[in-house]
Each structure stands twice: as C-alpha cells, then as structure tokens.
Amino acid sequence: MAVTKHTKQILARLDEAYGTEQICYLNHENAWQLLMATILSAQCTDARVNIVTKDLFVKYDSLEKFANADVKELEEDIRSTGFYRNKAKNMIACARRIIDEFGGEVPSSLDDLTSLAGVGRKTANVIRGNIFHDPSIVVDTHVKRISKRLGLTKHEDPYQIELDLMKELPKDHWISYNMQIITFGRQICIARSPKCEECFLADLCKVKGK
DNA sequence: CTCCCGATAT
DNA sequence: ATATCAGGAG
Numbered sequence: 001m002a003v004t005k006h007t008k009q010i011l012a013r014l015d016e017a018y019g020t021e022q023i024c025y026l027n028h029e030n031a032w033q034l035l036m037a038t039i040l041s042a043q044c045t046d047a048r049v050n051i052v053t054k055d056l057f058v059k060y061d062s063l064e065k066f067a068n069a070d071v072k073e074l075e076e077d078i079r080s081t082g083f084y085r086n087k088a089k090n091m092i093a094c095a096r097r098i099i100d101e102f103g104g105e106v107p108s109s110l111d112d113l114t115s116l117a118g119v120g121r122k123t124a125n126v127i128r129g130n131i132f133h134d135p136s137i138v139v140d141t142h143v144k145r146i147s148k149r150l151g152l153t154k155h156e157d158p159y160q161i162e163l164d165l166m167k168e169l170p171k172d173h174w175i176s177y178n179m180q181i182i183t184f185g186r187q188i189c190i191a192r193s194p195k196c197e198e199c200f201l202a203d204l205c206k207v208k209g210k
Numbered sequence: 211c212t213c214c215c216g217a218t219a220t
Numbered sequence: 221a222t223a224t225c226a227g228g229a230g
Contacts, residue, residue, distance in 0.1 A: 042227035
C-alpha cells in the first residue's frame with residue numbers, strides 16, 4: 001500500500017514541527033494511573049484531569065484503594081471531570097476486575113482492555129501505545145476533526161477512521177501522529193477557531209478557513 | 211440513538 | 221446561550 005504524496009507531505013511537516021518523540025499529556029507514574037487518568041479524560045480536557053489526579057493518586061495510591069473506594073466519596077473526588085457518576089462506578093469496577101482477573105496488572109491486549117468497565121477503543125489504544133508500545137492509532141476528537149480536515153478520512157465513526165488511518169499512515173508514524181495531531185489541534189487547528197493564517201498545513205487542507 | 215455531565219471559550 | 225473538550229455504555 002503506497003503512501004500518497006499528500007500524506008507524506010503532511011507527515012514530514014508534522015515531524016519537523018513537533019518531532020517524533022512519544023509524549024503523553026496525561027500525568028502518570030505507572031500503568032494503572034494512566035488507565036484511571038484516561039478513563040477520567042473522556043469528554044474532559046487533559047489539563048483538568050491532571051489537576052484532579054494530582055491529589056487523587058495521593059489519596060488512592062494503589063489499585064486496591066480504588067477497588068475498595070466509597071462510590072460517593074470517589075464521585076466527589078473526580079466531580080470536576082464531568083460524567084462523574086459513571087466514571088467513579090467504572091473506576092471501581094475496573095480496579096476490582098484487574099485485581100481479580102488479571103493479577104493486579106493492567107492487561108495489554110485490546111480485547112482484555114476493552115473488557116474493562118469504562119475502557120473503550122480509544123482508552124485501550126492509549127494504554128497500548130503508551131505503556132506497551134504497541135503501534136496503535138488513538139482516534140480522539142482531535143484526530144477525528146483534523147484527519148477529516150486534511151482529507152485522510154471521510155468517515156464519522158472513530159473505528160472507520162482508525163481503519164482509514166492504519167491503511168494510509170506508515171506503521172512507524174502511528175504513535176507519533178497521535179501526539180502531533182493533539183499538539184497541532186490545541187495550538188493551531190483548534191476546534192472552535194482554527195488559525196488557518198499561521199497553519200503550516202493550510203495548502204494541504206481540504207476545508208481551509210471553514 | 212440516548213444518556214451521562216462539569217469547565218471553558220466564543 | 222451554545223459548542224466543545226484526548227468517550228463509553230445501554
């Protein structure tokens with residue numbers, strides 16, 4: 001499967017602008033912390049998640065603490081991330097199942113990860129990429145919006161977008177693409193008001209200025 | 211498809 | 221007032 005010149009140009013400019021180093025914007029010290037942080041990041045900015053987890057991971061300093069947490073208390077501890085009832089319930093169930101079914105270790109396969117409460121394809125791929133360094137494409141709102149703007153996919157469904165990107169992007173760019181697009185999406189191709197005047201991909205964009 | 215749901219920019 | 225933010229489950 002040949003990579004189109006259009007795609008090569010995009011990747012070359014992203015590499016030049018942001019490098020290819022693997023960076024995670026969710027603060028964490030281990031696998032279960034990243035898992036909990038990623039569950040919290042659903043429909044919430046990473047900046048907000050980092051504020052919450054700063055205290056959260058001191059109070060809950062192990063999976064066992066989450067497994068035995070009081071739901072109401074955990075709800076208040078994570079309230080500002082939104083969807084706090086679902087998230088608190090999922091975090092507790094998730095911690096219990098990792099302890100009971102996976103010997104206390106965060107599993108590495110997509111199927112095992114998505115079998116956990118509150119863990120969908122996006123969260124699972126964050127863990128696979130950042131913890132286990134398995135090539136994976138995380139389709140979040142930035143990747144979705146910008147991949148469409150750049151003409152790398154026409155789909156709305158995140159899984160279909162993931163398949164399109166896996167076909168179009170060389171495997172060694174999968175992880176860096178995610179980091180680059182998130183950075184790009186926050187600095188330039190902002191959802192509410194994209195800065196097309198200062199965008200280094202404007203000439204390759206399908207919907208420039210719209 | 212609907213519901214979960216607070217913080218922030220416009 | 222409205223859209224959007226590193227989504228997932230029923």
